[in-house]
Amino acid sequence: MNIAIISPGPFSVPPVKGSSVEHDIDEVTKMIEPMHNVTIYTRQCATYPTSSVEENRRFIRVPYQGPKPYLRRIIHHIKKNKPDVILVENRPIYVLTLKRHFPKIPVFVNMHSHVYGSQPIISKENMKRAVRLATGFITNSEFLRQHFIRTCKIPANKIHAVHLGVDVTPYQVAKIAVKKMRQELGLKPDDRILFYAGRLMRGKGVHVLIKAFRQVSKQDPKAKLVIVGGTGYGSNRLNPYVRELKRLAKPLGEKVRFVNFVPSAKMPLYYQIGDVVATPSVWKEAFCRVNLEAMAAGKPVISTPRGGIREVVAHEKSGFIIPPKDWEKGLPAVWELLWSSPAVRNEMGKQALQRAKFFSWYATAQGYLNVFESVVPTQIEEKQQLLKTG
Structure with missing residues (x-):
C-alpha cells in the first residue's frame, strides 16, 4: 500500500522543538512494515533536507507560509505520485480541498484532540462537510472517539480509536x-x-x-x-x-x-x-x-x-x-x-x-493499517499480496 501522510504544517517531522503530533507521525511510521511505502509531507526547516528517504519512508518537505499554500504544494506532488490512501493529521479542514482534487482516493483524518474539529478553528458547516467527505477518522482514545460521535455526528463505524504508543x-x-x-x-x-x-x-x-x-x-x-x-x-x-x-x-x-x-x-x-x-x-x-x-x-x-x-x-x-x-x-x-x-x-x-x-508504536501502526485496509479498494489488497509473494 502506498500511504501519503500530511502533517499539519507548523512544525517539522521529525520534530526539532517538540510538537506532539509530529512526534507521533515519526514514531508510528517507523513501525509500518516494509511492504508499505509511506510518503510524509511536512514543512521545510534548516535541520533537514527538502527530501530524504529512510527505508520505506520518504520525506517531502515544502515551505510553510500558511495552510493554503502549504497544502497547494503538497497536492501538486500527490498528483504526480498518486497514493492508495491519504492520512491527514489533525486538520479536518484539509479534507475539503483534498477531495476536490482526489475524489477517488480514500482520505482519513487522524484527530489528536478536539481543538481542530471545533469552532473557531473550523466552522460547524465545514466540519459537517469534512465528516461527509472523509473516508474515516482515527482518534487516539475512545474518549475522543465518543466526543466526535456525539458532537460532530460522525457515524460510529466511520471513526476508530487507536491508542498512541511509546518505546520504553x-x-x-x-x-x-x-x-x-x-x-x-x-x-x-x-x-x-x-x-x-x-x-x-x-x-x-x-x-x-x-x-x-x-x-x-x-x-x-x-x-x-x-x-x-x-x-x-x-x-x-x-x-x-x-x-x-x-x-x-x-x-x-x-x-x-x-x-x-x-x-x-x-x-x-x-x-x-x-x-x-x-x-x-x-x-x-x-x-x-x-x-x-x-x-x-x-x-x-x-x-x-x-x-x-x-x-x-x-x-x-x-x-x-x-x-x-x-x-x-x-x-x-x-x-x-x-x-x-x-x-x-x-x-x-x-x-x-x-x-x-x-502501548507499543507497532500496535499503533497496525491499528492504522487495519483501518486503512478495511475500506481501501480490493485492488490495493491484491497489490499487497503481490508484494508479499515477490
Whole structure:
C-alpha cells in the first residue's frame, strides 16, 4: 500500500522543538512494515533536507507560509505520485480541498484532540462537510472517539480509536545517568522528587499541582517539585499564567524548581529525575502522553480522571486518579502512602512499566493499517499480496 501522510504544517517531522503530533507521525511510521511505502509531507526547516528517504519512508518537505499554500504544494506532488490512501493529521479542514482534487482516493483524518474539529478553528458547516467527505477518522482514545460521535455526528463505524504508543527502551536506559542529572539540578540524593512535564498552561493544571504540593511540603521536608516545560513547543515565554505559577511557588523557595522546555529526545533522562510523576490536568485530555512516558520510565503516576486518562492509567495499579478539586487533600495522602511503604511504590513502578509496554508504536501502526485496509479498494489488497509473494 502506498500511504501519503500530511502533517499539519507548523512544525517539522521529525520534530526539532517538540510538537506532539509530529512526534507521533515519526514514531508510528517507523513501525509500518516494509511492504508499505509511506510518503510524509511536512514543512521545510534548516535541520533537514527538502527530501530524504529512510527505508520505506520518504520525506517531502515544502515551505510553510500558511495552510493554503502549504497544502497547494503538497497536492501538486500527490498528483504526480498518486497514493492508495491519504492520512491527514489533525486538520479536518484539509479534507475539503483534498477531495476536490482526489475524489477517488480514500482520505482519513487522524484527530489528536478536539481543538481542530471545533469552532473557531473550523466552522460547524465545514466540519459537517469534512465528516461527509472523509473516508474515516482515527482518534487516539475512545474518549475522543465518543466526543466526535456525539458532537460532530460522525457515524460510529466511520471513526476508530487507536491508542498512541511509546518505546520504553530509552526511558530505561536513561537510569544510568540519572545521578549526574540530579546533581546538575542541585538535587540531593535523598530528595524525594515529584515531577511534572508538559506545557505550562492552565488546562494542564500546574497551579493545582503547586497548591497541593504546599501541603506535601509541610509534611515531608525532603519533598521537592521539579516542573519541566515552557509555554509552548520550544518556547519559554513568561506569560501571565507562568508569572502566576512563579508567584504560587515563591513561598516554597528551593522546594520548587522550574526547568525550561526540554526537547523530546532528552526527556527520557528527565523523567528518571523524578520518583513520582504528576499530571494534574483540569481539561479533558484526549490521551495525555506524559502519563505513558512516565510509566515507560517505571514511575508511578498521579493524575486526574479527565478525558482519556483512565484509558492509560490504572487506578491503584500503575498510579492514582484524583479529581482536580481533591488534590490539596488527596496528593498529601497518596504521597504519604508511597513513601511510608517503599514496597507499594516499587510495585506500582513495576506495574507502570508493564502497562507502558502494552502501548507499543507497532500496535499503533497496525491499528492504522487495519483501518486503512478495511475500506481501501480490493485492488490495493491484491497489490499487497503481490508484494508479499515477490
